[in-house]
Amino acid sequence: MTKGTLLLTGGSGMVGRNILEHPLATDWEVLAPTSRELDLTDATAVNEYVASHEPDMVIHSAGQVGGIQANMAHPVAFLERNTAMGRNIIMAAYQSGVSKFLNLASTCMYPRAAPNPLTEDMILTGELEPTNEGYAIAKIMATRLCQYIRREDETAQYKTLIPCNLFGRHDKFDPKHSHLLPAIIHKVHLAKTKGEETVEIWGDGTARREFMYAGDLADAVMKAADDIENLPDLMNTGLGHDFTINEYYQTVADVIGWQGDFVHDLSKPVGMKQKLCSTERQTAWGWSAPTSLHDAIQRTYDFYLNEATK
Template sequence: MNKNAAILVAGHTGLIGSAVTRLLQAQGYANLLLPTRRELELSDAAAVATYFARHRPEYLVLAAGESGGIQRNQHFPADLMRPNLAIQAAVLEAAHTHGIKRTIFFASSCMYPKVCAQPMAEESLYSGHPEPTSIAYATAKMAGLQLCLAYNRQYGETRFIPVIPNSVYGPNDDFDPASGHVLSALLQRFHAASAAASREVTLWGSGTPRREFLHADDLAEACLVLLDETLATPALPINIGPGTDVSIRELAEIIAEVTGFAGQIVWDRDKPDGAPRKLLDSSRMRALGWTPRRSLQQGIQDLYDWYRQQPAHSSRKQPS
């Protein structure tokens, strides 16, 4: 990919988009298109078409959209489904119309069946129903994935690359316990509990479900591999995960250690757990030469170091 190629990162301030932007900038790509929401409302098909015609992007990373943890999925399913459907329809159509050389679309591991053989291979996507607590979000993401595959199939070109990352974390995530993903929400919970010298933290569920967690910077490196349109693309979609998982209980213990929380962790078993396990088979991505470089422990420590540097959190008590 030419260093002067016009690359549009839609959603460049979010968790995944900001990681892709950081990597592209570090690699010397000099023509990044990074519109703010004020400059471009991605759910407005006419505005998106006008932007593409004016700026003529050659490559697209579609990282925009709404997402959240189990609480947000449970209480605001329409708020997750509606904007994702609108953004996907508008942006993917513009990418097709304007001949984008390669588009990366981020689907979600939530699309996999609640009961699924582990690790989950891409062929298992349609073998059962997704976890009910996230079915609205999963359905929206499945629609985007299928739209990518439909463009490829109808027009005979592999320009659209749908990928399925697993539980991404990193800087610029949503750390609100009411709406954020599990890792970042737990980081904020334990940070606050440590600062207040709380005796206990109560968490949803049993702590037994297992998840694999992928640092956003590792995902960005995978995306850079896939943006190369000269690459012989494997079958689509493509799972992207580190290949190892931990229980939510183990995750909580790691975060408690990193944040310096010394109290008790209490599990509220009356609250839902979600799918029992979601481990991806990422052999398609690894066959392209990609390997994640960050361990979970180090990734969480790096994220917490970043988190404490943010103005909203820098005045809090530091762990000893």
Template sequence: MDKNARIYIAGHRGLVGSAIKRQLEKQGYTNLVYRTSSELDLRDPSVVNEFFAKEAVDFVFLAAAKVGGIVANNEYPADFIRDNLLIQTNVIDAAYRNNVDKLLFLGSTCIYPKHAPQPMKEEHLLTGTLEPTNEPYAIAKIAGIKMCESYNRQFGTKFISAMPTNLYGEFDNFDLETSHVLPALIRKFHEAKVNNDKQVEIWGTGSPKREFLYSDDLAEACVYLMNIYEGNEFVNIGVGEDISIKEVALKIKSIVGFKGELAFNTDKPDGTPRKLVDVTKLHGLGWKASTSLEEGLEKAYNWYLENYDKESLNV
């Protein structure tokens, strides 16, 4: 990408999009385009096409999506499949119709079968049954991958897809009803510390293992792939290591300074037993994550204290 290229970041205020925006600015890209959801409803094809026609965008980072944890996916499955299908379909199609040079579609590792071999390789896609708790979201993301592949085959576009593992970092969602596990734990431990609670409830058994990637590392990988990668096969983005929910909870407990105990609510679902991605392809392309889990957790907690806590909790 030329430093003066017009680059559209769809979803620039979210966890992923904001990190991509920071990374592009850090690398000296100056011609960035973005809109809030109130300014541009990506679910409306007519306004999306009008936007692309007017803005003459060269590159697109498609990070806009409806996302959430187990609770949100369970309670709003129709919202998750509808909104994500609409957003990605409209943006990908408008990018093609308005001659965008290249587009990067961001999915999620929930696209893989619930019992996929570990670590999960790109070729494991569509080889088994999905995890039921987030199946509608996963199906939407699989459709996005296939849409990019199909447009490349039929129209000669340069649309690439990347599947990041579990993410955390600045501008994360800390709402306990809709957040993912790591920001939820950060908030739970902080509130318990402030309230002098004796214990923090952890959903499930604590035994499932998860891989966590700091959002700024993901953003660096996305810009790297946009610059060097062309191909119809999607690319996993992760760190290549995982950790149990219990272990990561203990790390967060230590960073926050909570002195109480952990209480595992085994009536709550564990979700997929393990989700570790194979990053051999990514490493072969010349990129590796650089932020350790401890360093990333400290950054995420400090951002929470400086931004979210003051506004929402008043403590």
């Protein structure tokens, strides 16, 4: 017997696919419509879908995502589409009487100048990072909407996880659309296969980032699905420690077996110098990410070789 019907948005994306692959997903009857089956930017379609399927819980992981280049090139889409998706699915669920809703946000919601580690109460206390401001505003809107629903209706378990940067299986490796770590894997792999002796790093490589394996986020999500009543209204989900960009490049090189040199292009944008999550609430809730950086990169590279490049 299943725990009920779970509606997962973004089931075709990296986070959604990792959730679907998690062993605990089999405990639920999962609905994971593709964007062709359900256009989340169409409020009428979303209302009709949720009303007709009556899910017991919704996990919202859908979104238009990308790295610095994509965010800078398409700010309108990152703001408008993500705002529409978040608003439509949250309100459709609430208006249909769904009592459990897990919203997945992003650490880009934090002010660019916020001191590290980032604590959940810092949101909306300062200017956002310009390179991904549109996406951040959309995620703040969805997060606040869940909080407002909770404020008006204490029985509504509408809560938000704030994942740190993610990478892993089912990632995007095309540099035009990828985040940092899959882009590094792609660049270093090409350097090895082509016999190149150098790989370029944007900036001086000293900026620090916290990257968590997507399979670990899926683990936190499925634990939250089982324990949403005890989950904080708003909770960072991450490692609690970070690495420099240079260290990520070197670890990828170690995994792939490339022994060349790195060169730095100081003219390129690098974003925030550091973005490290506080994991105090996460620790108190009783969860920590189980996969090491080396193992996570190895699993991601195996996926890249065996599936992403075919």
